[in-house]
Amino acid sequence: MNRHVEALAEEFIGRGHDVRVLAPMDPPGRISRILHRAAAEQREIPDYLTPLGRTAGFGANGAVCNLAPFPVGGVVAPRRAVRATEFDVIHVHEPLAPLVGWNATLGARTPVVGTFHAYSTKPVPNYIANAVGARRLLNRLSARIAVSEAAAWSGRRWYGGDYTIVPNGVDVDAAASAPSPAGKDLRILFVGRPDERKGLPILLTAFGALVEHVPCRLTVIGAEREDVLRYTADPELMQWIDIRGRVSGERLWSELHEADVLCAPSLSGESFGMVLTEAFAAGTPVIASAIAGYSDVVTDGVDGILVPPADPQRLAEELQRVHHEPERLRAMGEAARHSAQRYAWPRVADQVTEVYERAIEVPRPNTSGERFAHWAGFRPADGEPKRPSRRLPSLDPAPAQVGNRGRRVARRVGLGVAGALGIGLSLLAAQKIGVDKVVESIVRSNFTLVVVACALMAVSLFFRAASWYWIVRAALPNRPIRRRDVTSATMIGVLMSATLPARLGEPARALTLARRTGRMRETFPVLLGTLVSQTMLNLVALVLLGVIIVSTTPLFHSGTKQLFLFSLVPLLLLVVVLVAPLVMRRNGNGRVARLGAAVHRALVQVRAGLAVFREPRRGAAAAAAQLGAWAIQLAACWALLYALGLDGKAGIGAAAAVLFAVNVTAVVPATPSNIGVFQLAVISVLHTGFGVGTADALAYGVILQAVEIATAVALGLPALVREGLTWSDLRVQALSTAPVRLESEPPSRAEANREGVV
Numbered sequence: 001m002n003r004h005v006e007a008l009a010e011e012f013i014g015r016g017h018d019v020r021v022l023a024p025m026d027p028p029g030r031i032s033r034i035l036h037r038a039a040a041e042q043r044e045i046p047d048y049l050t051p052l053g054r055t056a057g058f059g060a061n062g063a064v065c066n067l068a069p070f071p072v073g074g075v076v077a078p079r080r081a082v083r084a085t086e087f088d089v090i091h092v093h094e095p096l097a098p099l100v101g102w103n104a105t106l107g108a109r110t111p112v113v114g115t116f117h118a119y120s121t122k123p124v125p126n127y128i129a130n131a132v133g134a135r136r137l138l139n140r141l142s143a144r145i146a147v148s149e150a151a152a153w154s155g156r157r158w159y160g161g162d163y164t165i166v167p168n169g170v171d172v173d174a175a176a177s178a179p180s181p182a183g184k185d186l187r188i189l190f191v192g193r194p195d196e197r198k199g200l201p202i203l204l205t206a207f208g209a210l211v212e213h214v215p216c217r218l219t220v221i222g223a224e225r226e227d228v229l230r231y232t233a234d235p236e237l238m239q240w241i242d243i244r245g246r247v248s249g250e251r252l253w254s255e256l257h258e259a260d261v262l263c264a265p266s267l268s269g270e271s272f273g274m275v276l277t278e279a280f281a282a283g284t285p286v287i288a289s290a291i292a293g294y295s296d297v298v299t300d301g302v303d304g305i306l307v308p309p310a311d312p313q314r315l316a317e318e319l320q321r322v323h324h325e326p327e328r329l330r331a332m333g334e335a336a337r338h339s340a341q342r343y344a345w346p347r348v349a350d351q352v353t354e355v356y357e358r359a360i361e362v363p364r365p366n367t368s369g370e371r372f373a374h375w376a377g378f379r380p381a382d383g384e385p386k387r388p389s390r391r392l393p394s395l396d397p398a399p400a401q402v403g404n405r406g407r408r409v410a411r412r413v414g415l416g417v418a419g420a421l422g423i424g425l426s427l428l429a430a431q432k433i434g435v436d437k438v439v440e441s442i443v444r445s446n447f448t449l450v451v452v453a454c455a456l457m458a459v460s461l462f463f464r465a466a467s468w469y470w471i472v473r474a475a476l477p478n479r480p481i482r483r484r485d486v487t488s489a490t491m492i493g494v495l496m497s498a499t500l501p502a503r504l505g506e507p508a509r510a511l512t513l514a515r516r517t518g519r520m521r522e523t524f525p526v527l528l529g530t531l532v533s534q535t536m537l538n539l540v541a542l543v544l545l546g547v548i549i550v551s552t553t554p555l556f557h558s559g560t561k562q563l564f565l566f567s568l569v570p571l572l573l574l575v576v577v578l579v580a581p582l583v584m585r586r587n588g589n590g591r592v593a594r595l596g597a598a599v600h601r602a603l604v605q606v607r608a609g610l611a612v613f614r615e616p617r618r619g620a621a622a623a624a625a626q627l628g629a630w631a632i633q634l635a636a637c638w639a640l641l642y643a644l645g646l647d648g649k650a651g652i653g654a655a656a657a658v659l660f661a662v663n664v665t666a667v668v669p670a671t672p673s674n675i676g677v678f679q680l681a682v683i684s685v686l687h688t689g690f691g692v693g694t695a696d697a698l699a700y701g702v703i704l705q706a707v708e709i710a711t712a713v714a715l716g717l718p719a720l721v722r723e724g725l726t727w728s729d730l731r732v733q734a735l736s737t738a739p740v741r742l743e744s745e746p747p748s749r750a751e752a753n754r755e756g757v758v
Helices: 002-014 030-036 071-084 100-107 123-131 134-138 149-158 200-210 225-231 235-240 249-258 274-281 312-324 326-343 345-360 368-376 405-433 435-443 447-475 483-499 505-517 520-552 561-566 568-583 591-614 616-643 652-665 677-690 694-723 727-735 749-755
Strands: 021-023 049-051 056-060 063-067 090-093 112-116 143-146 186-191 216-221 241-245 261-264 286-289 304-307
Touching: 002 021, 002 345, 021 071, 021 100, 030 056, 071 100, 090 100, 100 112, 100 134, 112 149, 112 345, 123 134, 123 149, 143 149, 143 345, 186 200, 186 249, 186 312, 200 216, 200 225, 200 235, 200 312, 216 235, 216 249, 225 235, 225 241, 235 241, 249 274, 261 274, 261 312, 274 286, 274 326, 286 312, 304 312, 304 326, 312 326, 326 345, 435 694, 447 483, 447 520, 447 591, 447 616, 447 694, 483 505, 483 694, 505 520, 520 591, 520 616, 520 652, 591 616, 616 652, 616 694, 652 677, 652 694, 677 694
Parallel strands: 021 049, 090 112, 112 143, 186 216, 186 261, 216 241, 261 286, 286 304
Antiparallel strands: 056 063
16 A cells, blocks of 8 residues: 555656655664564655654564554544645545544545545454544545456445445566576566465475476575565475565565465465566466455456465466466567556546545535534445445355355254353353342452452463473474464464353364464474363373362362362373374375374374473473463462452362362363353362352452453454454464375366366
């Protein structure tokens, strides 16, 4: 969007118009590094630019957005700036973006044109935007522009209104006009940030298979060596990869011209794909994902090739095919150069000028009632009838459905029944005990101590993340492991364990971290093994809790021995992981033998996650952090006893017993989030072992689980936002790690069409 604004402004200035660009700008320095976790680029401020203040980086839609969240730069400065000069028209790019675009639109007293750049399919942020007045804000626009059908789809779907499609432009004169130099290797270029949604891991997986059959090189622009190493499936692959990092505009044009093909394997979230048009201008065809935004730009088979997103097999096959079809590749390059003319800035500026003229000619409101309706956003400022938002079919290709439909329905029904069972158990217990008594106990609890318990629970999760970090470092010594990735994966796992059925949080955090460490097919089983290492430390913690319980209370003799027996379940699972690889041997070549060998290899990889116990320093750090997390959670449980005034009947032994019970019963949860079972376990311990009234015991169970869920949501949601992916996205990523295998020669076009490859 920044490049769009700069190029459009320079085009209009070249035509003799008076243009001012109002935008935030970050000067180099320590503050910018803190706000963006990266140094700001040293740039000369153009004469037409009026800086509005600083920005900060926020993770969103699988990328990082630089927004102005500060009151002066985001609210006061935009309103003051648009009123300082009598503009003929004000052009706001992304009027919904907080806070500059929003306040520039609100502060304008002359016709406003809004350009929409984003493709948004997630309902929650758009519902929130409408809840705070987005539709009324956009009704103040005298005209609306969308850079693509994808961006227009987002506007029509969530906010209604009319949109004129005016694409992003490209400087066709900046590209070299001569044919690209010929070479023996297939020269593949990737341009983009190392964000997950840009699809760099998909390209690296495909490239790893391609180098075995085709002489080729991959040039990566926009990512650093550390980013590529984290995603690559094989460190030896680096000898065929040239990493450029951030480059100048001239260097980018040079790389685009010298490449045989630009590869853009983005997963989602792209509204246009400006780099595709830049490749067209350089005469370079593209192979891109068939997603909304890219499909607007690329004509499949003419100036480029579209492949399904997150499919490294198809991507590798198409790259192999273009190497064996140089004439076709050359023809697509010529067509690409011709296609670039559609996006030349003079042509784009002409289309924008037409929208400006239309906006200026819209009749102004005459009566006070009309002016108020226009100011409040009740009446569209473009003079057209109201066009409300409406449901529209998705522009993205339908995802492949995995598994039998009947099974999926059965799983959903089972989940609903289990959830109803858990809620029913809690309601039944509350009814028998007396709902009013339970509510009274909750209301009279000390809110300050409840907040203290929440804080302690949050701190304990960071200790657990620290323990897992040392365990993973020992298990994957040659992989780039970062603390923030481990912490983020831990919080996502806790969130899913607290809000979803079964123990989905454990594989979820392993899968999340596997995406960040690279070589997912190999690292994922090892990361599962690191969870076994944490389970071993948890067993030690349970033993210590048992010692506290036995030494301070008569609980073991009060009819709750089944809890102690149930704690043997994780111990049995641990024994299976340790012993199974020793007893499983591959005998014969039959199907059962091959399956047994595959299971044996997986278990060996899982057992590699126990490497931390062979390293005293890391093992001690992991054990101290994990046991410290349990100690902090014990303090949280103890604080809640004081919050409910139960400290007179129950002390540290009761807190230990509660922590023991809720963790043991969660090993094999019967309901989503173990709701119902969680409360019954607490009642069993406090009422049976310590004589606490059932109403107070149930109130304690409700508050304790609420504290756990609130902590998980508070820490897990920011981690999900940082990742920029949903759970279904993680599943797609896991599926995309399937091995890529190519034949020595690609199939003919006819064969490929028959097989559904193209």
